[in-house]
Amino acid sequence: MLRRPIALEIEKSPRGPLFLAIAEAIACDIARGRLEAGTLLPGTRALARQLNVHRNTVDAAYQELLTQGWLRAEPARGTFVAEDLPQGMPLSGAEPNSSPPKPLRPTFGFTDGAPDPRLVPNNALARSFRRALMSPAFREGSDYGDACGTLSLRQALVSYLASDRGVVADPGRLLITRGSQMALFLAAKAVAEPGAIIAVEEPGYPLAWDAFRAAGAEVRGIPVDSGGLSIDELEDAMGRDRRIRAVYVTPHHQYPTTVTMGAARRMQLLELAQRHGLTVIEDDYDHEYRFEGRPVLPLAARVPADLPLIYIGSLSKLLSPGIRLGYALAPGSVLARMAAARAAIDRQGDAPLEAALAELIREGDLGRHARKARRVYRTRRDLLAAALSEMLGERVRFDLPAGGLAIWLRVTDASAQLWAERARKAGLALLPGKHFALGRPAPEGFRLGYAALAEAQISRAVDILSQTWPG
Numbered sequence: 494m495l496r497r498p499i500a501l502e503i504e505k506s507p508r509g510p511l512f513l514a515i516a517e518a519i520a521c522d523i524a525r526g527r528l529e530a531g532t533l534l535p536g537t538r539a540l541a542r543q544l545n546v547h548r549n550t551v552d553a554a555y556q557e558l559l560t561q562g563w564l565r566a567e568p569a570r571g572t573f574v575a576e577d578l579p580q581g582m583p584l585s586g587a588e589p590n591s592s593p594p595k596p597l598r599p600t601f602g603f604t605d606g607a608p609d610p611r612l613v614p615n616n617a618l619a620r621s622f623r624r625a626l627m628s629p630a631f632r633e634g635s636d637y638g639d640a641c642g643t644l645s646l647r648q649a650l651v652s653y654l655a656s657d658r659g660v661v662a663d664p665g666r667l668l669i670t671r672g673s674q675m676a677l678f679l680a681a682k683a684v685a686e687p688g689a690i691i692a693v694e695e696p697g698y699p700l701a702w703d704a705f706r707a708a709g710a711e712v713r714g715i716p717v718d719s720g721g722l723s724i725d726e727l728e729d730a731m732g733r734d735r736r737i738r739a740v741y742v743t744p745h746h747q748y749p750t751t752v753t754m755g756a757a758r759r760m761q762l763l764e765l766a767q768r769h770g771l772t773v774i775e776d777d778y779d780h781e782y783r784f785e786g787r788p789v790l791p792l793a794a795r796v797p798a799d800l801p802l803i804y805i806g807s808l809s810k811l812l813s814p815g816i817r818l819g820y821a822l823a824p825g826s827v828l829a830r831m832a833a834a835r836a837a838i839d840r841q842g843d844a845p846l847e848a849a850l851a852e853l854i855r856e857g858d859l860g861r862h863a864r865k866a867r868r869v870y871r872t873r874r875d876l877l878a879a880a881l882s883e884m885l886g887e888r889v890r891f892d893l894p895a896g897g898l899a900i901w902l903r904v905t906d907a908s909a910q911l912w913a914e915r916a917r918k919a920g921l922a923l924l925p926g927k928h929f930a931l932g933r934p935a936p937e938g939f940r941l942g943y944a945a946l947a948e949a950q951i952s953r954a955v956d957i958l959s960q961t962w963p964g
């Protein structure tokens with residue numbers, strides 16, 4: 494494919510860093526259709542020469558646009574305008590050849606805890622996927638597979654769960670799903686008859702509430718404090734309403750506050766569940782990211798044999814949310830109901846993807862990736878924590894989380910919602926407390942998912958936070 498020079502108009506003395514001005518100019522040209530999807534951009538050296546800037550400046554601009562999804566890079570081929578452009582851009586109003594629109598300020602921001610897609614072991618995954626596609630099992634297998642998922646992946650996950658998390662299971666009790674979202678829906682379908690209630694953490698994970706409601710259940714918020722879900726409040730709620738059949742928890746890193754449920758409270762929860770026949774739905778979405786202290790094992794590692802617990806995991810944080818793979822470990826009868834409900838909407842999962850993931854686990858690629866990602870994210874967490882303390886001082890409070898891909902930032906004397914609006918106007922996306930509230934007043938805070946931000950972006954994000962404080 495031919496590389497053509499692109500004529501860019503860059504502000505002479507931009508207010509922010511020069512690389513951002515270049516990124517804005519390119520994003521602007523993409524938004525108005527002058528640079529079409531699939532266009533190959535000039536190499537960084539050529540564009541640097543053309544603009545008379547240092548090559549690193551162009552490189553930083555491309556990196557920024559790659560992170561935000563405006564561009565995509567192909568090893569050995571170059572950098573292209575992305576096909577799936579970021580949402581919220583003014584494509585519809587932009588007419589080609591119209592007078593130049595006001596420069597766009599590309600937004601970037603904190604996610605709710607997404608990983609960095611640049612770290613995904615794409616080559617290893619692509620090799621394994623190719624092998625799976627070319628394997629006789631796939632090329633000669635002419636029928637549907639098991640609704641519970643490819644056996645090789647269930648076996649690989651079972652040994653991974655045993656060695657890394659102390660969860661001992663049998664492949665026959667494992668169901669592979671398209672992400673944990675599907676597992677949450679199936680769990681609710683299996684344990685809550687229409688009108689039954691699932692108790693959930695508040696603040697908590699709204700997509701779980703959506704999944705439970707879609708399955709016909711109601712949700713009831715139970716407060717979370719510095720030790721995680723309040724078991725006393727849960728017990729009170731169960732006393733008031735006998736329709737509570739299950740409780741959904743994120744005990745390893747509570748979503749969104751990041752706190753880890755301590756040993757005493759875990760015992761209290763399991764004891765309560767056992768006494769009342771309450772199903773525990775444990776969502777262990779980012780287990781790999783524990784940065785210090787002793788490992789904390791899931792509830793599923795300690796659960797008494799007669800307690801109905803559904804343990805749910807995901808590869809979205811370990812690899813990428815675009816790779817739709819999750820799993821649920823459940824008692825046999827519950828698993829059978831979940832598998833039947835799954836088969837009704839989606840006969841089976843993606844067999845070659847599942848086989849490829851099984852190979853990545855068996856060959857140790859996934860473990861190596863987890864170790865590398867842990868190192869990178871720990872550095873980013875520390876950088877963010879240092880910048881928050883230094884630049885925001887008394888305006889915020891936070892506890893350094895022992896794990897997970899987010900910091901929960903409490904705002905001391907201002908409205909988090911207002912702060913988020915001001916930051917957005919300055920180009921920074923934030924998730925304030927109202928995103929995680931079910932009925933109680935929204936907490937004044939932000940979930941700062943930092944893992945997808947490069948070091949320079951973290952500093953810039955905190956800089957914007959500091960400049961936009963509404964107090």
Ligand SMILES: Cc1ncc(COP(=O)(O)O)c(C=O)c1O
Pocket residue numbers: 605606671672673674675698743748776778806807808809814818819
């Ligand atoms: C609490 C929680 N559970 C689960 C997930 C993973 O969802 P999925 O596996 O469907 O991508 C996420 C991802 O954001 C999450 O925050």
